Each structure stands twice: as structure tokens, then as C-alpha cells.
Amino acid sequence: MHLLRTDSGADGRDLRAPASEQIPVALTAPSMDHLDQLEAQSIYIFREAFARLKKIALLWSLGKDSNVMIWLARKAFFGRLPFPALHVDTGKKFPEMYRFRDHYGKQWELDLRVEPCPPIDAVDPTLPPAARSAARKTEGLKMALAKYGFDGLIAGIRRDEEATRAKERVFSPRGLEGNWDVRDQPPEFWDHFNASPPQGAHLRIHPILHWTEADIWAYTKRENIPIIPLYLSHNGKRYRSLGDQDITNPVASSASNIDEILAELEQTKVPERAGRALDHETEDAFERLRVAGYL
Amino acid sequence: MNMIVTPASPATPNDTSSMPNGTTRPQVRIVIVGHVDHGKSTLVGRLLHETGSLPDGKLEMLKAVSARRGMPFEWSFLLDALQTERDQGITIDTTQIRFRTNSRDIVLIDAPGHAEFLRNMITGASQADGAVLIIDALEGVRDQTRRHGYLLHLLGVKQVAVVVNKMDRVDFSADRFKEISEEISAHLNGLGVTPAAIIPISARDGDGVAERTDRIGWYKGPTVVEALDGLEPARPLEALALRLPVQAIYKFDDRRIVAGRIESGSLIAGDEIVIMPAGKIARIKTVESWPVTPIAGRQGAGRSVGITLDRELFIERGDIIAHTDTAPRETRRLRARIFWLHDKPLAKGDQLLVRCGPKESRATVVAIEKAVDPGELSSIENKAIGRNHVGEIDISLSNPIATDPYTENPRTGRLVIEVSGRIAGGGLVLSVDAGQRAVPVDIVPVESALRPDERSARYQHNGAVVWLTGLPASGKSTLAKALERRLFTNGGSPILLDGDTLRAGLNGDLGFSAADRSENIRRLAEVATHLARNGHIAIVAAVSPAREDRATARRIADAAFREIHVATPAEICEERDPKGHYKKARAGALASFTGIGNDYERPEAAELVIDTSTRTVADAADEIEQMLKTTGVLFDEVVDLAANI
Secondary structure (H helix, E strand, O other): OOOOOOOOOEEEEOOOOOHHHHHHHHHOOOOOOHHHHHHHHHHHHHHHHHHOOOOEEOOOOHHHHHHHHHHHHHHHHOOOOOOOOEEEOOOOOOOHHHHHHHHHHHHHHOOOEEEEOHHHHHHOOOHHHHHHHHHHHHHHHHHHHHHOOOOEOOOOOOOOHHHHHHHHOOEOOOOOOOOOOOOHHOOOOOOOOOOOOOOOOOOOEEEEEEEEOOHHHHHHHOOOOOOOHHOOOOEEOOOOOOOOOHHHHHHHOOOOHHHHHHHHHHOOOOOOOHHEEEHOOOOHHHHHHOOOOOO | OOOOOOOOOOOOOHHHEEEOOOEEEEEEEEEEEEOOOHHHHHHHHHHHHHOOOOOOOHHHHHHHHHHHOOOOOOOHHHOOOHHHHHHHOOOOOOOOEEEEEOOOEEEEEEOOHHHHHHHHHHHHHHOOOOEEEEEEOOOOOOOOHHHHHHHHHHHHEEEEEEEEEHHHOOOOHHHHHHHHHHHHHHHHHHHOEEEEEEEHHHHHHHHOOEOOOHHHOOOOOOOHHHHHHHOOOOOOOOOOOEEEEEEEEEEOOOEEEEEEEEEEEEOOOOOOEEEEEEEEEEEEEEEEEOOOOOOOOOOOOOOOOEEEEEEOOOOOOOOEEEEEEEEEOOEEEEEEEEEOOOOEEEEOOOOOEEEEEOOOEEEEEEEEEEEEOOOOOOOOOOEEOOOOOEEEEEEEEEEEEEOOOOOOOOOEEEEEEEEEEEEEEEEEEEEOOOHHHHHHHOOOOOOOOOOOHHHHHHHHHHHHEEEEOOOOOHHHHHHHHHHHHHHHOOOEEEEEEEHHHHOOOOOOOOOHHHHHHHHHHHHHHHHHHHHHHHEEEEEEEOOOOOHHHHHHHHHHHHHHEEEEEEEHHOOOOOOHHOOOOHHHHHHOOOOOOOOOOOOOOOOOOOOOEOOOOOOOOOHHHHHHHHHHHHHHOOOOOOOOOOOOO
């Protein structure tokens, strides 16, 4: 699908500095469509994070959302990611995902840091199995934080994914243990962000919080951002959301390209994370993880 | 009540979202606000149901959960997805939910009504294009109803629909509805907000939400869904003057890119621009982008852009790029209407951090003009602005900023206030006082090669004007010298400006008439302020008897001003009389001598009052030093207003 793009020049590469007599031609700027607005907002957030924090990294989960994030960051910083991309690796991702990481990590010239997770024994045994497995990632993340001393981590969560995520701020302070206190969130308005984490604590920054699943796909198509083929239908099934192999299930779908995914999303009432086992184990599993610092 | 809602207009390219299926529908963000327990979450749950927006099985799942817990199902459970919330029975934060009406994509932001969570209500409402203000028909307009109404005005949300909920509890009484309609209309109209509709509903039973049922047969206006359908998305501010606040300057390669988001107006390569507040002029060479660059087209409000300029200029984060003929005002002082969220009330003299877009500046509250609780019917004026209250304040800034009154530019005419690194309040810029400091365009002051922080790092203090006022022979000069020695010994850079010394040269043309005395003070203040701006501590010892003149000096020096009243009793001053002035004056040989008449106007709000007859010079110098520390001039102790919001 081709969305409204009237700003000529985006396709015609003009390297000459325009002479001043050419200028009065365009009196009004081309209008911004929905995706343009989302993009501009995300770029603003990226630049604020880069300006106001000392040491940040982008959490690259290899999924569609974090790939859009990397793309947006390269737009914000004119082609490069001026901070590390951190992959907290459970070792249980799909082979397609590892191939994707190794290929595009190089092609996009990322400063890629791969951090392994601790064994399952190190994780809270009272959590249900899938939640416990996913919580390994939290531990891996904490270790990476301790190792590099990041004061800000950029994460690709979206408000429409899950009710708990809807309550997030764009700049979201974490406690010294990496935990999230949903009751005591600072006010955030007019694109002014609380960017002063206490000594030793860090911030989560959410540049695509305001995007929806459909926005992600429409933008991926418009910008021609590469995706992992697991998102497309294979034998009547596809993945809507990619996590660890053992806790992520495909959904029934015949969508074999992005247009078909978008058409499917128009109709569906099934939540995006339906294929994620951990969301269904108990009512509060997700929040407990979030409070503990899970993404 | 007969309210007509504008029918949904045909979609225009300006305000539409492009839907995956190729249709275009405007996206509108709505916030639902009102007093706690007036039924916000219930209305949201009902709206989702009526518009067919619930995920399959969600309703059934929640009904099952309710049954398992032995509770009757409530519509609000749909929103209160967090267990912590259900346990407490109140919505604690902003949840965003999407659904569709006939012609709109609605993003619904549910904001908590509990006073405890006003910061969350503000977080939610600040993102909204329109608002639904909900009122319980039984309880009527309550304090939080009024407070939220006021905050919608402060946040700039102009489209407001009012729903009178729980009509089933008042037997769908048209009279009760009319009564509430009139009360809330009067309140909102007083704030300049005209409700788009006032709708009687029962969110629990569904009346008035998607259809006009028989029980509200007397009501002829729109339903809630119809009212939402009539709200307009926010429009870009392209028609206003260009404002591009600078977020950062990037030098990743040979390009020096000035990056930021266009808040209003538009720009194109070739434009002549001015960088405020410095006033430096340049031309836009290119508009940079990625993956294709440069781009030739005009860029309008809302775009995040990067530009290069035709010359190397010192630009920093927080500067504002504007067109030369429509530049914003540069100011060190402004008046703002603010809401306050901090536990500790905001009072005169408080030191803050003010953010205007990416620009930040230390600031001092110079005056509190108004402080009211917007929830109360008859507002009592206070001296300080309490938590969750609003007020009007005068702020003086330690760095000049470029800004606009909010009536001229809603994007750049607003600010937030930070205390201890956390957002503590925000508001609208009512007016900026360019005052006497306006620099005519044809005068281009040469800037110092040094930045203020370079100097303060060396001296371990900020620039300041320490103004010693008091009767002749009260001890001003003695104290001034002791302070000068003290500061210098500690590595600082004090400079003494004695009134009499300056009269010998700079002010040699001035006599002792009231007008000449005023001019004398003005010049002293100007010289002292120049020194303070350059990082020195100017110590001024001058009788300066007129309150008006000292107010002028404070206005000139602004946040740097520290007034010390040397309040030694008059009889002791006369007894000391080291220059023999009192004796001469008593003998009638000295005209216009301040001291023996009643012409010394005592300061009312000096930063420090010292009586030199009751303490030693060293003790007095200690006190001054301490005051300079606590008011942020000397660096020893960090001023920390409070730890928490």
C-alpha cells in the first residue's frame, strides 16, 4: 500500500543547494499523514533521550517493533545508531531470528552487544513456567545494566499491546532494582520528560509507545523495512509476536504479505499477544513481571 | 438543553489517518475526566461495548473473573485491568483504548478522578484533542469536576462535551439535568470553554451513550457516540510564525546538522532565519534527511527536521530558530498561569528549573500574583500555590529565553517547572517582559568569548548583585569590604561598587535631586548586572533610600539580585558618623541628606537584614555568606527544595 506522500524531493535526490530565487514556489508544506506524525513524534523522543541521558542503549529483540525503532533512530540521527543495540539473548530464539540479527547487525553498522541470560534456576520459582522463562530475560538485562552502567534503555513497547503497557510513560523511571512503580509515576505532558533517574537507577524510554500494531506494519511496508519471514503465513499459520520458541505460538492466518496482514488486523478481535503463553497464565503475571523490570 | 454537534465533516488530507484498508478517517484523542466515582470507567466500558470494539471473549472473561470473586460484573472492570486497581477500587492511571465511531478513530485516554492522581489526569489530558467531562446526576458538580474543568482550560483542551451520568438514579429527571447543565455551563464559560454538548446518560444501562432511549425522550441533542463523532482532530500550527526549537547539534560527519521539531510555521532551504535569544542571523543551506538527502520541499509544523546553515554560528540546545521578521521575544522575566503538583507549596523566592521546550533555565519566583484552589466555589487567595492548585506567578530566569505568550503560540507559550529533577508543575506563558532590556535591532552587542559555566567553574559561584542598602554610617561599606575579602580569599571574584566612588567618575554628572538619585541607582544596577552576567559578584554599597529605585535595580539585575538591609538603628548611625555628615546636616550645611529625616524607605522583602550594632563584622559576613549559599550564589551547598512530588 502506498500512503499519501506529496513531498516531492523525497524521491528526486537534489544535491544542489537551492538558489534563493527558486524558493517562493512552495508556500505551504505538504500535509502530514498519520504515519508521518507518528514518525516525527518518535524522532523527537529519540533525540530527547540522546540529548538528556549520558549512556543509552536500544533493546533489540529482533521483532517487528524493534526493527521499526532502529529505522526511526537512523532517521533521527541521519543514518546511524549513535549508541549500542543490546540483544538480551535467552538462547531460545528461532534460528531465523539469529540469522536476521547477524545479517542486519552488520548491514546497519550497529554497535551490537549480545548479552546471555542466566540459567533458569536463577529465576523466581513461584512464577508460572512461561513467565519464569521470560523472566530470565529480566535477569539477563539486569546483568547487562550492571556491566555497562546504562542510565537509559530504549524499549519498543506499545500502549495497544496490553493493558499494563497502556499505563506506561514515554520516559519511565525504574528503581534501583530495575523495578517499575506504577503507583508513583511522575507527571509527563507536552513532550516534557522526566530524564533524571536517581543515582544508580535507570530510565526506560519508549519511542513507539503511541504506535499500534497496524501502524507498525503500515510503516514497515512504506519504508520497506526488512522483516523476519516468521510473521508471514506458512502452512496456514503465522506469528503475530515473536518471543522465545518454547513460549510463543503461531496464530491461524493466511496472510502472506504485509497488505494481507493489515487486512487481517482490520477484522481480528484476537489480541496481538494471544500467542504469548505468559500473558494467560494468571491475571497478574504480566504486571508482576513488569514491576520486576520485564519489558 | 438543545445542543447541536457539528456533523462529521468530510475527511481532509490534513487531519486524516491512513487506514490499512485504504480509507481515511480522522483520528481524535479523547480524555474522560471528572470527579471520582462519577462513572468514567463505566462509560468507557459501555462505549467499547456499544461500538463493537471489545476483543472476542474479553467481556466473558471478565464476567467469569467477577463471578469467581463473587462480585457483580461492572463495566469498569474492562479498564481496570490491573489487579492493584481492582483491589483499591479506583483507576490510578491513564489507559489508552481505541475504538471507532461512524467517521472517527477514537483514542480514548481514561484519566483518574481521584485527587491523589491529578498528575496522571494531567498526563492523560495533555495528549487529548477533546474531553468528556462526566458528572454524577445525583451528586452534581463537585470539586474535582471544577478542578478538571479548570485544568482542561490550562492544558489548552478546547473541545469539551459534558455528560450527566447516572440519570437512572434521578429517575431521568429533566429538571435535575437542566440544573446541572446550567451550573457546569456557567463554570466552563467563565474559563472561556464552551461545551460542545451536554448529554444525559446512564452509562450502566446504556441510555444516551449510543441511542436516545425513551427514558430520556425529552432530550433532543446528540448521544455520546454522536458527540465524539463531531470532535475535530488537532490541526497543525502551520499558519503561525516559524518556531524551531533546537534539540541538538549533530556532527556525525562533515555536516553540522541542527536538529529539532518544527512547532509552528514552516521552513525551506534558502530561508533567512534568526537564532534566538542570541539574535544571530543565518540562511538555511539544506534540509537534511535520511535515507534521501537533502530534501527540497517545504517542511511544516509537526515535522522533526535537521537543517544546515550557511555559516558557522554558536548554537546550542534550547535556542529557537525563527524567521527574521517574526522572531519570538527574548526575556529574562515572564508571567505564567500554572498548575502545581508538588507536595511543598510554591512560594515567592523559590528556586526552580523552568523548561520551555528543550530550553532550560534556573529561575526564581519573584511574585505570586494569584493562588487558588480551582475546585473550590469561592476561592480564597493564598500567598503560596498549594499542591493541585493553580496560580499566576512572575518568574525571573537566570538565562534569557525566547518565548511567546500562549495566546500567540500555544506550543512555545507553555512551560514546565522541575523541582529536584522531577516535573512539579506546568502552565501557560501569559506575558513576557522584554522591559528595559530590549535591544534595538541595529545594536549588536559583542558576546563574551567565555561561557557562564566556564567562569562559575573557576570561581565556584554564580554571578550576583549583592545590594547593601541602609542609612549613612550603618556599616554598609565596612561589610562590603569584609565580604569582598572573604569571597576573594575563597577563590571567588568579588568587585566592590561603592556609590560615592562611582559618583566621582561615571556618575559625575549627577546631583542629588530625586531624578538624579534614581539615575544614579539605575547606572549602579546596570554596571553591577553586567559584572554579574560575567560571573562576578558585584557588591554594591549605596544608601539607595527609595524603594522604587531599589525595585528598579532588582528588575535590572533580576534573578541575580540579593538585597541586604543594613538595619543599624538611626541613633547609632548618627553617633558613629565617621564622615561627619550627620553633624553637618544637623547644622544645616548638607542639603538632601538621608538619615535625619524620615526619607529612608525600609525594604520590605530583603533577602537578609543585618543590624551591625549587635554583632561583629565577621559574624555579619558569615550571615551574608550563608545567605549566598542558600540562595544558590555560592556553590557549597546544593539547594534541594524537596525530594518528592
